[in-house]
Amino acid sequence: MKTFNVALVGVTGAVGKEMLSILEERNFPVEKLIPLASARSRGKTVVFRDKKIPIQVLGEAHFSGIDIVLMSAGAGVSREYAPQAAEAGCLVIDNSSAFRLEEDIPLVVPEINPQAVYRDRVRNIIANPNCTTIISVLPLKPLHDHAQVTRVIAASYQAVSGAGAQAMRDLENQVCNYVEKKEPITQNSSHPFAFNLIPRIDKVLDNLYTREEMKLVWETRKILGDDSIRVTATCVRVPVFRSHSVAMTVETQHPVSRDTALKLFKGFPGLTVEDDPLNDIYPMPLYASGQDSCFVGRIREDISAPNSIHMWVVGDQLRKGAALNAVQIAELVAAEAQ
């Protein structure tokens, strides 16, 4: 079996850490692991397969001899280093938004468009989609194949993990301060996360949508390969640690009954149906955290319009929303090379 030298850029971040453990968990054929981070992590180590490996500083290390680079250190870092790594012959799987919408860069959810990994690869960079998009697009795919999705209205309930490891510590600290009757400290957001909702994620654009909302619009179309799908979203940060939830209204060309939707979702990889609200069974972020599957429930026909269906989707932002999806892309690449 062919093995691979794998570099992990941003290994100390929330997603980077998760990538490290998922590579080990899924027994990815790693020959040599090269952990990379900023100069702040100089001298630190990570543990992989019970071995301590020193972190190398990005910009000082060479990409030569590396087969696959998993990159999760923000769009700025990706814009600078992904092309360098690709030129050195690495295959880059990039978790940032830097390249996602470029025409000659594949944007891949392995359960949906695995073929894009092979078909569209000219620049040796594959983009990992936005976390909320990955979680939302999974149930959209079988609906789209069956009945042609025409419009999606999404309201997201996004965990603080999406704002990074420091934001998760912020929520933790804010909650501790609350218990100790101290003022909440906000270090990594304009407003406190704890006991609050922040209806702005990422930059505000000219059309007054946030970038996070427009990512859902743009990336959903690209992943499903259909620019005719109209998508709109309101993205909101909620005081949950690491699973995103999305309330979705999906309008289709042809009618989809609840029973058909249930059947479609049950037959789709990466999705688990939890839909027995009478018995309090529905997807919840507290329980989705740490799991690989995305969970779909509260499936019901929309009483306000024909050919419209509601669902509630929940997935671990750090796993399927980011690290797991990236490693799954690496697995496709590895399988291709065997």
Place this chain on the structure above:
Amino acid sequence: MKTFNVALVGVTGAVGKEMLSILEERNFPVEKLIPLASARSRGKTVVFRDKKIPIQVLGEAHFSGIDIVLMSAGAGVSREYAPQAAEAGCLVIDNSSAFRLEEDIPLVVPEINPQAVYRDRVRNIIANPNCTTIISVLPLKPLHDHAQVTRVIAASYQAVSGAGAQAMRDLENQVCNYVEKKEPITQNSSHPFAFNLIPRIDKVLDNLYTREEMKLVWETRKILGDDSIRVTATCVRVPVFRSHSVAMTVETQHPVSRDTALKLFKGFPGLTVEDDPLNDIYPMPLYASGQDSCFVGRIREDISAPNSIHMWVVGDQLRKGAALNAVQIAELVAAEAQ
């Protein structure tokens, strides 16, 4: 000035307590306050205008001589006691869902349909709408008057106060247990509130909507006096103490620009516009709590459909969502009697 003997049923609950302080705050012309609660509160007192008043036990006390009864002790209690009180000559303002949809019972948001207080009153019971409905319907009213609302798609982010005072203590305890690394205790819900989202509020109905969701459908139509408005909703409990938030998509017969919506909202009583997302100004439940106004922001034209507009509305569930609205109804009744 005419003064009134006012009874408060459910005075120890989250809404009852708020009613008590709002009556005092707004200087409602109370002649005598009669606090009523279940036998569990026997021997307890409440403080009103710096005076301790003993709580009377509901079912043992008489309604004769009482002018106005504010009732907030659940639909079962209302069904039993509201007709008794009305028959004894009291005007009942009922916060439960017991009578809201009955044809000869007014369902009133004073900023929207104050005339219903006089026009439809035959049974001496006025119903206070559901909390999420009150908060959602405020911005709908000026949109409806201006451009005829045809369809509303709502996703709610509802505070635990909506589940009562004990649920608020549950969230508090769960958060303390988290900090102390203990298991969360769930006493008043099937699942923990803390760091979680529960996409079910109230009973599940045959169409697989929850009662809470259908309240929004039914009550919005009744308050706006237009059964042609199609409404759909997904209602979700979030770990926030006492303000509800709603992401709304509102489709209208005639186009409404963002500028027009801003103007309409700014001119509408009970609404405050907070809409400068670039500068991190948008409604948030942490700051809306304790306030009388409902806050609207993230106003933008929906890119997925013509004649559709998005907004994000936040209001204190215990104040405008319940106690304040009920006292405002009492104020209309009091003004009528002057």
